[in-house]
Amino acid sequence: MSDTTNGKPASSASGRGSGHGEQIVLDGVTKRYPRQKAPAVDHVDLTIPAGEIVMLVGPSGCGKTTTMKMINRLIEPTEGRIFIGEEDVTRKDPDVLRRHIGYVIQGAGLFPHMTVADNIALVPRLLKWDKGRTRERVDELLELTNLDPGQFRDRYPRELSGGQQQRVGVARGLAADPPVLLMDEPFGAVDPITRQRLQDELLRLQEELRKTIVFVTHDFDEAVKLGDRIAILQVGSKIVQYDTPEEILAHPADKFVEGFVGAGAVLKQLTLGRVRDVELHEAAVAHVGDDPARAVDKARSLGREHVLVLDDQERPQRWLALDELQHSNALQNVARNQDLEVVSLASTLNDALESMLTSSHGVVVVTGPRNRYEGVVRVETIMAAIHGLRGPVAETTSDDGSRPASAAVS
């Protein structure tokens, strides 16, 4: 069992989250249940490129979850082969295989009798990592998923909100730095605002980690937002169309896909625009501990009424109006505003616009990796970008009609 102790390739030895994804190939994968005439999954061929997020979307009962669970063999395929990288996983010890595939489910599935740290450390312990390395990895993952280790390490799942639990679930899935992450409707059980944040965080994480992610959802909008590619499935896990979100929106393969895409296809294309695609502006910023007078001068010279306060790790804390900075110790202890509206570089322009509407500011703060401040987006920028998006999208629709829209399915 040397495999369990060595874990994966050298990249994971550092515990730095540097192990990139590997390609997954499904080759004629079929699942038949006894006493059922039609197979639940019928000869699926699917190639998932390394480092991409592939969304499996379809109506309930179409076999999307079954298809995903065959990758880590929670369900054994009746026929066909599955490769991760070069390796045929249908011949591997399933427990060893699963320790190298992250698995995140709806509601996170955290063990309620274990602390957050113990939950995250489950797979590293199965792989017999030493204690110091495991502890370091737990803290690193908590940081990565925006949970302060000091505050959350020793809490129990029931002491966390739904969104926090789901973050821990993602951290747990990433614990042993697996090349592949399987996510089964992970954000289905949280409220829409939390869901949007979790989606943004996943995209931000993915920019850093470049895992191969298979993500099951029934929400087409989520698929468009998160997916590098989307596989639209019909009953029997028949792949009706497998393509980039842009292509599926512009050229739905048939009536079924059109129905799934829904009437708002043109508006949905707007969700393809990302914050990183537009120009960011500089806010007047100050750091905790700075001299308020200088911060005020700086803001005045930029012509701003508010100053954004950052902590020592460049993470935005709250907006302060200039008259709140009169006191010489106004920047000594600045508590983080829990309701501060923030979007990430990977957020859609729709999300950014929505955040502005909820906070009734004309700007929203943009953060990059590890929640570091990147700049602000203005409402004018978004309006301009939306105008710009309409044009090019319409063009690709007209000149690209010959492209084969559907992926190969037997």
Next chain:
Amino acid sequence: MGFFQFLQDRWAVLSFLAYQHMSVVVQSLVIATIVGLVVAVLVYRSPAGAAAGNAMSAVGLTLPSYALLGILIALINSGVGVSVIALAFYGSLPILRNAIVGLRGVDSKLVESARGMGMNRRSILLRLEIPLAWPVIMTGVRVSGQMLMGVAAITAYVLGPGLGGYIFAGISRMGGANATNDIVAGTIGILVLAVILDVVLNLITRVTTSRGIRV
């Protein structure tokens, strides 16, 4: 003789018998817990096995203890051995039932996520299912402990140790000197022991249950 005078006179004997009573109950309870848990672990995963376990627990508890003792005496020489076997048998039944209920009650999503992380059957049982079922199992142990306190009084009939002997001696000499005192002292003694055992088991349950699932 007044009751308190009686207690003072017989304190040495009474306290020794109480100690013996507690001792036989606790030892039988330990055996019962192990037996109940092992059987539960063997059957809980199959619906048929679990149903059989529950049925056995229900039927077993309706067996009159006197009848069981009669059979055991016929098989084994009377004495402490018979008492312990009978007590362990009765005691294992509530524990078996609660353990099956507790183990089957673990959310199947948690079990699946454990499998998805590469935990094998054994570590799922030891690190997920038993810890989560633990409060329910311990409730079974407490019910069982209360029941054994009473049954142990009856097994005194087969010369098992404990306060039961005092009660039976009193009953057989009904009307004689101190007969009532014998019965009352034995009964109150068993009540006191039952309360002490329950408090201790409750404490053990609290200490051994994870803070994350404590109510």
